[in-house]
Amino acid sequence: GRTSDFDPLTLLAPDVQKRATNTISAVVTYLINVLEEEEPFVHMKMRIIIWLTQLCGFGDSFRRVITNALTNNGEPPNEEGERLPSPLKALLNFGFSPKTTEELHNFFFKLLPDPLFKKELCVEFLCNYSKLMLKEK
Helix, strand or coil: CCCCCCCHHHHCCHHHHHHHHHHHHHHHHHHHHHCCCCCCHHHHHHHHHHHHHHHHCCCHHHHHHHHHHHCHHHCCCCCCCCCCCCHHHHHHHCCCCHHHHHHHHHHHHHHCCCHHHHHHHHHHHHHCHHHHHHHHC
16 A cells, blocks of 8 residues: 555656656646736636646646646745745635636646645645635625
């Protein structure tokens, strides 16, 4: 069986792991950059989110690559207790259309089996709880 410190990235060949990590990081960075834009980027945002969601279905290795891209590789806080802003935080802090929000929720649900994503989502949600709850009202 698996242990809690199992890294699914070890299932990928090193060259595939590096290319996948670089590509997914670039796609996530692009997504974050166009999130605030309206037309003509709405359809593009949706396609990127759907594509990332589909990649999650290819197994633990791809989930971990995506999680690393969203969470700055799970970097812990620095000595002052501060964390680098992560793409995950940006995804939680934008106000989206209902359809985009629904696709993001589907994406997050596909990532939940990854323990690092689950931990980082909880941290980001708790750190931004008041902002997120005020946005809902």
